[in-house]
Amino acid sequence: MPAGKTALGAILGPVRGKLRWAIAAQAVSAAAGVVPFIAVAELGRVLLGDGEDRTDRAWTVTAIGAGALLVRLIVALVAGGISHLADNDLQFHIRRRLVDRLGRVPLGWFSSRNSGQVKQAVQDDVDAMHHLIAHSLLDITTATVVPAASLAYLFWVDWRMTLVVIAPLLIGLTLYSATMAGLAKNLPEYDRAMGRINGSAVEFVQGIAVVKTFGQARRAHREFSEAADDFSEFFLKWVRSTQYSKAAAEIVLSPIAVLVATLAGGALFVTRGWLDAVDLLPFALLGIGLTAPVLSLFYAGYELRVARGAADRVAGILDTPELPVPEAPGSPEGDRVVYRDVRFSYDGEQDALSGIDLELAPGTVTALVGPSGSGKSTLAALLPRFWDVTGGSVSVGGVDIRDMALDDLYGRVAFVFQDVRLSQDTIAANIRMGRPDAGADEVRAAARAACVDDVIEALPRGYDSVIGEDARLSGGQAQRVSVARALLADAPVIVLDEAAAHADPHSEAAVQDALSELTRGRIVLMIAHRLSSVVDADQIVVLDEGRIVERGRHAELVAAGGRYARMWQAHERTARWRPHGPGPVPRDPAAESAADVTADVAATGGVS
The missing domain is CATH 3.40.50.300 (P-loop containing nucleotide triphosphate hydrolases)
Structure with missing residues (x-):
């Protein structure tokens, strides 16, 4: 991995250009999405205000709002399409690199790792990065642009009332910070616990025939149960330590709480003459929309942490030393x-x-x-x-x-x-692993020499039968296929x-x-x-x-x-x-x- 780069940053390198375009499009979409709300607020101010040109101004504001809504829909589709294409390209790229690297590491590397850990890196960890790339980066962009655009407009209307609207937001952020404080400490343990469950589940399934034969099914299942119980105990302890601060944060940041604070503050400002009644409308419309993006930002932050952990594990495999190969291979003389x-x-x-x-x-x-x-x-x-x-x-x-x-x-x-x-x-493909360019007659000749041709021909589709589907071979028959x-x-x-x-x-x-x-x-x-x-x-x-x-x-x-x-x-x-x-x-x-x-x-x- 290049020095100075995080694992996630290095892994995202091949699709960074697409992601920049997706983020830029999402920023335009998010900004355009604020305009219809501003248009409604301005429309109310126009219709409730004075002036002979109210009708013309009302139609102008309405046209701007409708046009912005159309722009938002189109550009949002473009941003989502680009981000999903980037995710598809990255998953294909990473999985090919992982399979290529796993094919080049010494086979002894696998002896110190169970199949559940390898499966987690190749499948689960790559999947964990999907939500970040296809959704969370766009959510982070929206959660940043929408509040910024809304607050800029509200400050333009009245900076004092804007501070009232921001108050619940600041309190909620403080409470959420307390909730998220333990995430960095607990997330690695969460990943380790999930790895243990994956590993014990895969090993239990793979060894079920043996453990049942020797009457050890209860013992083997107990190992999986203990891993699941350990995870449950850890996760419940984590949730209980944050439940009160998280509940309080979500209450304070709820649209109802923000609306109550806005109306209470607005009533005070209007009755004191600090704010015209018509000017309260923008705060009632846009104020309640400030908290939803912030909540999305916290959830996206969690997805980012999960993706970083997944990227670290994927990078660990991609950085595994390969079996050294010579630059100028030698040519053996004979086979001794x-x-x-x-x-x-x-x-x-x-x-x-x-x-x-x-x-x-x-x-x-x-x-x-x-x-x-x-x-x-x-x-x-x-x-x-x-x-x-x-x-x-x-x-x-x-x-x-x-x-x-x-x-x-x-x-x-x-x-x-x-x-x-x-x-x-297929049976033919399994035999052909010995020489991928071999023809059908050569495959059959090898099977005949291995005394397994009659077994294969008796299968529903012969050499085209698929292992595990319509080709279920005994141990001796499978061994003869490997000999072929x-x-x-x-x-x-x-x-x-x-x-x-x-x-x-x-x-x-x-x-x-x-x-x-x-x-x-x-x-x-x-x-x-x-x-x-x-x-x-x-x-x-x-x-x-x-x-x-x-x-x-x-x-x-x-x-x-x-x-x-x-x-x-x-x-x-x-x-x-x-x-x-x-x-x-x-x-x-x-x-x-x-x-x-x-x-x-x-x-x-x-x-x-």
């Missing part, structure tokens, strides 16, 4: 992957990985195993630059991945994870978080067939959650506390009797366990699948 003395830390203090040296040769499968928290997922995530290393380097084809163009890197490295994410779009996406990308390096770990036996077989097609002839880095899936790997890397403690093939590591051998023994003991007591276990794929899952928990301590 090399981790050289890699060190990585999430917080800059404690290393999650240290001293990692690893080579992935073309046509080989490397499996990462180890207990939960050992660094398997972190090590794999460094290759597609979900994070950048803290020390050392990761290279592809002899070029540090930080020196590669991102398009080149992602053209060479694809990843398939257990947690499948499909967008609410990776197949279409045809990347020579695959990062694979064992995709079949949570599939049912039937789906698992199909997913494994799809994965076999995906990994054929490629460099594969696989995060292994089940030891039974790594026995044929060309290289097994055992991690513990962020370091490589063993590496080799399955038979070599078992014979070495080290950490991997103990994990394998635990895996075999668990695989032989059955709930109905000891004895031979008949071969059953479903039982073996369940045993493998249980073995992971026992042998590896879970997923890192």
Whole structure:
């Protein structure tokens, strides 16, 4: 953000020209809107006064009032149209910038923020600026111009009576200032409370299946309820602290209160001979119109504060450092992957990985195993630059991945994870994410290779079926769609978080067939959650506390009797366990699948 500018000022930069035109038009409209009231007052003074030319003067005043009213209507429409066009342009501009920036920040940035916070910035905060741009700036202009024009005319009629009319206005402003005094202090807490409610609501909805499955719906709902109760308690305390001053201010600034003060003061002035009775008419007409714009000014001020808070949060995302890209990208020669003395830390203090040296040769499968928290997922995530290393380097084809163009890197490295994410779009579009320019035949070929073509063809609209509407896929089916996406990308390096770990036996077989097609002839880095899936790997890397403690093939590591051998023994003991007591276990794929899952928990301590 440019130095010396507020976040809101910087964000409004692209539409500042349109807003100036809208404000100028609104100022003309507001001034013209005062003229009909002045015309009515002057018409009364003309008709009740003396003079032979009263008729001509009356028609002249009437024509001026009618013309001003027409001007007000036309120019107000122009001002509103310009401000709404500015708002539309700005929302489009901001959302594109936000999406572009979110697409360029490291994916690790999202791990410290819940989806509710991101949603608030991208949707709610951008919407919060709509009212300011499309309405509040015009309201502020009207609230400034109308009283100024009215008071100028009233001072011209009689300055003493004008002071009487202003008195309720000054008292009301003082009371409202007391009401607004705590706004700056309470508004940040209000935003934080709303953020907590948004976050807990989104997380509750996303995790509802899990929490209900394990009977924790009441506990999960309690977290949302506590966030809502905290907000309610805070908001009620805020409202109660200002209710009396706010009520008093609105009473004093009400048209009835101003009219009573005007008539009482006017009666005194007329009976004392300080003011002609006919001259009381302008004050009765325009005096009651002074307070409404002032109230609008306070409400617009609140909208301005809300917009400033929203702009600060939006600017915080827009100022998030992007993943660095080289000015002169290098060109890899080949696809060999090399981790050289890699060190990585999430917080800059404690290393999650240290001293990692690893080579992935073309046509080989490397499996990462180890207990939960050992660094398997972190090590794999460094290759597609979900994070950048803290020390050392990761290279592809002899070029540090930080020196590669991102398009080149992602053209060479694809990843398939257990947690499948499909967008609410057609099946074809989801597969085509791997290569947007792919034709329909190529999409179908990838789906056939991923063993999911028959599933897609059975959907109501086939490949044109939309996820979440007429395409509801099981976990295994969605996983095969993600494999088809990776197949279409045809990347020579695959990062694979064992995709079949949570599939049912039937789906698992199909997913494994799809994965076999995906990994054929490629460099594969696989995060292994089940030891039974790594026995044929060309290289097994055992991690513990962020370091490589063993590496080799399955038979070599078992014979070495080290950490991997103990994990394998635990895996075999668990695989032989059955709930109905000891004895031979008949071969059953479903039982073996369940045993493998249980073995992971026992042998590896879970997923890192």
